[in-house]
Amino acid sequence: MHKPFTGPTLVLLTLSLSLGIFMVVLDTSIANVAIPPIAGDLGVSSNQGTWVITSFSVSTAIMLPLTGWLARRFGEVRLFVSSIILFTTASILCGISENLSMLVVFRVLQGVAAGPMIPLSQSLLMSNFPPDKKSLAISLWAMTAVVAPIFGPILGGWITDNYSWPWIFYINIPVGIFSAVVTWLLLSKRETPICKLPMDIVGLILLVVGVGAIQILLDNGKDLDWFNSSVIVTLGIVSFVAISFLIAWELTEKHPIVDLTLFARRNFSMGTIALSFGYLVFFANIVIFPLWLQTQMGYTPTWAGIAAAPIGIIPLLISPFVGIYMNRFDLRFVISLSFIFFALVSFWSATFNTSVSFLQLVEPRFVQGFGIAFFFTPLISVVISGLPPERIASALGLANFFRILGGSFGTSLSVTVWDNREAFHHSQLTEYITNFNPESVESVKQLQTLGFHGLSSYEQLVRVITNQAYMLSTNDCFWLSGWIFLSLLIFTWLTKPPFVTSGETVVGE
Numbered sequence: 001m002h003k004p005f006t007g008p009t010l011v012l013l014t015l016s017l018s019l020g021i022f023m024v025v026l027d028t029s030i031a032n033v034a035i036p037p038i039a040g041d042l043g044v045s046s047n048q049g050t051w052v053i054t055s056f057s058v059s060t061a062i063m064l065p066l067t068g069w070l071a072r073r074f075g076e077v078r079l080f081v082s083s084i085i086l087f088t089t090a091s092i093l094c095g096i097s098e099n100l101s102m103l104v105v106f107r108v109l110q111g112v113a114a115g116p117m118i119p120l121s122q123s124l125l126m127s128n129f130p131p132d133k134k135s136l137a138i139s140l141w142a143m144t145a146v147v148a149p150i151f152g153p154i155l156g157g158w159i160t161d162n163y164s165w166p167w168i169f170y171i172n173i174p175v176g177i178f179s180a181v182v183t184w185l186l187l188s189k190r191e192t193p194i195c196k197l198p199m200d201i202v203g204l205i206l207l208v209v210g211v212g213a214i215q216i217l218l219d220n221g222k223d224l225d226w227f228n229s230s231v232i233v234t235l236g237i238v239s240f241v242a243i244s245f246l247i248a249w250e251l252t253e254k255h256p257i258v259d260l261t262l263f264a265r266r267n268f269s270m271g272t273i274a275l276s277f278g279y280l281v282f283f284a285n286i287v288i289f290p291l292w293l294q295t296q297m298g299y300t301p302t303w304a305g306i307a308a309a310p311i312g313i314i315p316l317l318i319s320p321f322v323g324i325y326m327n328r329f330d331l332r333f334v335i336s337l338s339f340i341f342f343a344l345v346s347f348w349s350a351t352f353n354t355s356v357s358f359l360q361l362v363e364p365r366f367v368q369g370f371g372i373a374f375f376f377t378p379l380i381s382v383v384i385s386g387l388p389p390e391r392i393a394s395a396l397g398l399a400n401f402f403r404i405l406g407g408s409f410g411t412s413l414s415v416t417v418w419d420n421r422e423a424f425h426h427s428q429l430t431e432y433i434t435n436f437n438p439e440s441v442e443s444v445k446q447l448q449t450l451g452f453h454g455l456s457s458y459e460q461l462v463r464v465i466t467n468q469a470y471m472l473s474t475n476d477c478f479w480l481s482g483w484i485f486l487s488l489l490i491f492t493w494l495t496k497p498p499f500v501t502s503g504e505t506v507v508g509e
Contacts, residue, residue: 002190004130012138012227013128013186018144020179023172024114025145027056027091029152034165041165044100047205051100054219055107056114057408062211063115065258065399069200069395070116071123075191076393080120081184088115088176095166118404119396122380124187127389139323142376147312154305164237183202193390200257200263203250206256210242218408222415243435245304261395267495271382272465272489274335278375280406281481282342284414289478291415293361296470307361315368322373331499334378335492337483341371346482350475354467385499414477421473422466429465 005013039049070079090109096102127135159167217235224232250256263269290304299307326334345368352360383399384392 003127003258005128005186006130009186010129012117012182014125014140016179016182017121017125018140018187018304019175020080020117020183022144022148023175023179024087024117025148026155026170027110027114027169028060028151029148030156030159030168031040034156034160034168037160038103039092042097042100042103043323044380048100051104054221056111057211057219057404058215059111060115060118061111061215061401061404061408062208063112064118064397064404065207065211067116067119067206067397068259068313069257070199071192072390072413073196073197075194076120076124076127077183077187077191079116081180082126083113083115083117083120084176084180084183087117088172088180091138091172091176095169104427114467118400119393122396123393124183126392127192128187128190133324135327135377136320136323138380139326139377141321142380143315143319146315146372146376151305151312154309154494160301165332190449200250200253200255203253203257206242206246206249209221210239210246213239213242214405215408218412220351221412221506226416240358255317256371258398259391262391262395262398265386267382267499268387268395268399270494271379274488275376275379275383276400276402277404278339278342278406278485278488279403280381280410281484282372282375282410285346285478285481287411287414287473288418289349289365291418292470292474296467298357307358310362310366311368311372313366315373318370319377326374326378329341330383330497331378331498332492332495334374335382336376336489338371338374339492341368341374343482343485345371346485347477350478350482352422352475352478353470354471382495382499417480418473419475419476422469425472426466426469428480429469430462435506476490 004010034123036049038052042049067079074082089108090106090113092104094103094110096108122138122141125141125196128132129137156168159165159171213235217232218237221232227233227236246258247260250258251258263272286308290299290308293299293304322334345364348364348367380396380399384395387395
């Protein structure tokens with residue numbers, strides 16, 4: 001058993017692992033804003049260009065549950081460093097891609113490398129921190145994971161505006177080299193035990209088919225009109241059948257590739273549910289907020305990103321302190337505080353109107369940072385509580401898989417709900433536009449005094465109605481989010497203390 005790192009060595013290790021995960025999480029969002037220039041440069045449509053995002057998310061989602069098996073088979077340090085090298089190499093290949101097919105293939109390689117890096121960065125941090133500071137390790141990881149997707153779109157927009165889209169991939173090169181070299185120098189002699197387990201081929205095939213199908217379904221459901229599309233129906237059936245067989249197979253397989261027995265542990269199952277659904281709703285708001293600003297409020301992508309960015313300020317400042325002091329309290333109280341902050345900010349945002357100022361937009365985003373600071377670190381501590389060190393990588397891989405899958409659900413469902421509620425409110429508002437409604441007639445007269453005559457006055461009125469309908473729809477989404485956050489308090493209090501990992505003492509028994 002190796003002694004934990006301390007002093008400058010611990011700082012260097014933390015920086016190395018954090019930069020590695022920052023690079024990975026950044027790449028999940030940085031390419032989103034670059035799709036139009038990528039599609040234009042490669043001579044494809046924007047819809048085809050979205051495969052740059054889908055290919056990465058599918059391969060990442062497939063690899064996350066595999067992390068535990070791969071870590072036991074090859075060692076956590078070797079797997080993490082190899083993943084960084086593969087990710088960095090794939091980033092170079094993405095940048096030099098000459099057509100969409102090449103870019104998609106190399107994005108798949110990026111996702112294959114990214115999957116294990118997410119849980120292993122957590123596991124390696126915790127295993128090399130002093131026992132009484134493991135919660136600090138988790139909070140530092142969470143701080144990095146939260147800040148990266150917030151600044152990804154801003155950085156991606158700035159790079160594509162001022163340079164060219166390949167540079168969103170080339171910026172990974174120095175970060176990847178630093179992270180791989182430093183991590184290997186510090187941890188190469190601290191490799192975790194290796195167990196040469198046989199490959200669960202059937203489980204692997206079922207996992208690839210099931211997870212791949214559901215991820216493609218989520219990424220393309222909105223564009224294909226969900227289950228009105230035969231493609232989406234087919235994907236839904238394939239994913240259901242494959243995942244059903246996967247669950248049955250893995251529970252009876254002697255050497256399963258995914259450790260589903262973790263769900264027999266109360267804290268893991270309840271913590272993963274709270275983490276996944278909390279992240280689903282959080283990510284749904286992250287999608288809807290800038291989309292509303294850009295499509296209805298006249299904000300540019302950069303300013304929409306700036307309006308959302310304050311959400312990362314508080315976690316950046318207080319996450320280390322949360323990690324240090326949270327174990328002095330019952331973690332259920334800390335997590336409850338997170339969901340209460342999330343709910344209050346959602347209800348606050350649901351009061352917005354079309355006259356809202358930039359400052360009024362920013363204030364709740366800033367306060368929401370408190371919710372984030374109390375969300376990731378305590379929940380991850382609950383998820384891995386009671387687990388021996390050799391099962392932590394499996395637990396983190398599986399929990400992060402459901403968290404990221406929750407984010408995919410949040411992205412897809414939020415836009416669908418937003419559009420459907422807009423259609424509902426639009427139909428209601430247009431019922432009042434008649435020649436017999438005094439307010440409608442007066443509105444048309446006012447538009448005519450502003451220079452809108454004939455049909456143009458009614459066209460302008462329809463634009464106003466559409467804007468108001470989307471405002472009401474946005475408010476509906478925030479109201480719904482608030483109530484879901486409050487409902488997640490139930491799962492929080494179904495967990496059971498003590499929330500202890502190996503070598504760590506936690507208050508709350």
